Amino acid sequence: MAGTFVPPTRFAVPGRIAVSNRAAAVWQRATVVDVRRENAAGTVSSFRLKVPDWQGHLPGQHLMLRLTAPDGYVAQRHYSIASAPDGSGEIELTLDHVPGGEVSGHLHTVARVGDVVEVRGPLSGFFAWPGDRPALLLGAGSGVVPLMSMLRHWRRAGRPVPLRLLVSARTPEDLIYAQEYGDETTVVLTRTEGRLSAAHVAPLLGPAQPEGGWEAYICGSNGFAEHASRLLVAGGQPVDRIRIERFG
Amino acid sequence: MTIEHRTTIEQRRPVEPTRGFTGRARAADRDPRLPPGQYDAADGWPVLSAEVTPELSPAEWTFRVDGLVTSPRTWTWDDAHELPASEYRGDIHCVTSWSKFGVRFGGASLDAFLAAAGPRPEATHVVAYSHTGYTTNLPLADVTGGKAWIVWEYGDGPLPPEHGGPARLIVPHLYFWKSVKWVAGLRLLDHDEPGFWEQNGYHHRGNPWREERYSGD
Numbered sequence: 001m002a003g004t005f006v007p008p009t010r011f012a013v014p015g016r017i018a019v020s021n022r023a024a025a026v027w028q029r030a031t032v033v034d035v036r037r038e039n040a041a042g043t044v045s046s047f048r049l050k051v052p053d054w055q056g057h058l059p060g061q062h063l064m065l066r067l068t069a070p071d072g073y074v075a076q077r078h079y080s081i082a083s084a085p086d087g088s089g090e091i092e093l094t095l096d097h098v099p100g101g102e103v104s105g106h107l108h109t110v111a112r113v114g115d116v117v118e119v120r121g122p123l124s125g126f127f128a129w130p131g132d133r134p135a136l137l138l139g140a141g142s143g144v145v146p147l148m149s150m151l152r153h154w155r156r157a158g159r160p161v162p163l164r165l166l167v168s169a170r171t172p173e174d175l176i177y178a179q180e181y182g183d184e185t186t187v188v189l190t191r192t193e194g195r196l197s198a199a200h201v202a203p204l205l206g207p208a209q210p211e212g213g214w215e216a217y218i219c220g221s222n223g224f225a226e227h228a229s230r231l232l233v234a235g236g237q238p239v240d241r242i243r244i245e246r247f248g
Numbered sequence: 249m250t251i252e253h254r255t256t257i258e259q260r261r262p263v264e265p266t267r268g269f270t271g272r273a274r275a276a277d278r279d280p281r282l283p284p285g286q287y288d289a290a291d292g293w294p295v296l297s298a299e300v301t302p303e304l305s306p307a308e309w310t311f312r313v314d315g316l317v318t319s320p321r322t323w324t325w326d327d328a329h330e331l332p333a334s335e336y337r338g339d340i341h342c343v344t345s346w347s348k349f350g351v352r353f354g355g356a357s358l359d360a361f362l363a364a365a366g367p368r369p370e371a372t373h374v375v376a377y378s379h380t381g382y383t384t385n386l387p388l389a390d391v392t393g394g395k396a397w398i399v400w401e402y403g404d405g406p407l408p409p410e411h412g413g414p415a416r417l418i419v420p421h422l423y424f425w426k427s428v429k430w431v432a433g434l435r436l437l438d439h440d441e442p443g444f445w446e447q448n449g450y451h452h453r454g455n456p457w458r459e460e461r462y463s464g465d
């Protein structure tokens with residue numbers, strides 16, 4: 001549109017992907033077809049959902065999941081999509097069992113194969129990574145979920161660009177997807193090694209970084225997001241190339 | 249099957265209960281302050297900005313009102329603090345499903361800023377933007393008449409940086425993505441112009457009581 005207002009400071013990180021408003025508006029039935037434990041502690045599981053009209057997603061996107069009680073009470077929460085886009089008509093979510101959590105608690109203790117829940121999405125092109133630019137991924141706890149979608153996508157696509165993943169977990173038992181990491185990944189166990197630090201990110205941000213630099217994606221609790229984004233900025237990563245998804 | 253067709257079916261189909269789901273909060277004794285689809289975040293206050301929290305000191309913060317106004321103006325931190333103090337006490341609602349009850353924000357009413365700049369009669373909408381360049385659109389009527397504030401206090405203390413400090417806009421009757429953090433200005437327009445999340449699939453208005461979350465709701 002002619003004359004569209006552009007603020008004097010450009011938005012640090014513009015969205016990359018135009019999302020389908022239709023997909024975001026429509027609730028769809030999703031059938032649980034598999035449940036898999038995802039860490040040794042048994043607090044995190046993946047739920048494979050068959051969503052017949054799923055229109056596809058990009059790694060990093062999330063959806064909204066809704067549960068309905070017999071009296072009409074509904075609970076809805078956002079969950080990142082863990083699986084790579086693969087056209088199978090099925091997607092996977094990975095949920096941390098939050099103590100006392102209404103939705104994660106239901107899925108972990110009541111839901112079983114064959115159950116139907118509702119989803120709408122995929123939502124938000126902001127955190128999406130289509131696989132086109134070198135990606136530096138930093139995640140903690142269940143914040144690794146959208147990053148795993150990116151990692152899986154990258155592997156399926158034959159590793160077209162550099163990708164590095166830094167995963168922070170408290171202990172080996174807490175670590176999600178422990179079996180799936182390769183030499184692109186550095187795991188930081190905070191209980192024994194301490195927090196993610198400048199020493200972890202410095203070697204990736206110096207002259208060693210890929211041509212054109214990284215597109216950085218940070219996901220986790222707000223505390224982790226603040227800490228990790230400060231480390232990257234201090235290490236020289238431009239703020240307009242850091243995207244953050246905060247789980248709250 | 250076209251998407252439009254499926255949408256129609258979707259809207260007609262009654263929502264089936266999820267097997268075994270009872271819900272923690274019963275619909276009957278649900279807090280009347282809670283809009284549909286929201287839960288009470290109690291003491292929590294999730295942070296949901298998409299960008300790095302900017303390091304913006306009060307001395308660097310400015311707030312500008314321009315566009316369709318008779319006298320465009322920029323306020324510094326000290327200028328803004330000379331306006332009559334005004335506070336919001338009440339609830340806030342985020343599109344990601346949490347609500348927070350009985351919060352206090354202190355600052356100045358947006359009416360005080362607008363009165364100084366003098367909106368022209370043809371102004372109908374605003375684009376509010378932040379020092380990071382984030383934007384959101386609002387009808388002028390949603391930010392006038394005691395419905396919006398520029399705030400620098402949360403509770404008894406300064407507004408924390410990750411929640412928009414040193415100063416943010418709050419428009420508490422709409423979902424909180426409208427309440428621009430690190431607010432830098434308002435431009436008054438004679439038409440509606442979608443901002444960052446609105447271009448990314450969010451609803452243009454965002455009334456929590458009507459559950460206007462995504463475009464098409």
Ligand SMILES: Cc1cc2nc3c(=O)[nH]c(=O)nc-3n(C[C@H](O)[C@H](O)[C@H](O)COP(=O)(O)OP(=O)(O)OC[C@H]3O[C@@H](n4cnc5c(N)ncnc54)[C@H](O)[C@@H]3O)c2cc1C
Pocket residue numbers: 062077078079080081094095096097098099100101102103104105142145146245246247248287288344
């Ligand atoms: C974009 C986005 C993507 C996300 N992706 C993922 C993901 O991939 N995986 C994942 O695991 N999570 C993800 N989350 C977090 C997820 O949306 C939920 O917040 C999380 O699963 C907790 O929801 P819940 O219903 O289980 O817990 P809730 O019921 O919301 O409870 C959360 C906490 O508050 C406490 N609480 C809340 N209400 C009460 C009450 N009335 N009384 C007592 N205590 C209470 C609970 O005990 C618990 O500690 C994402 C969030 C966002 C915003």
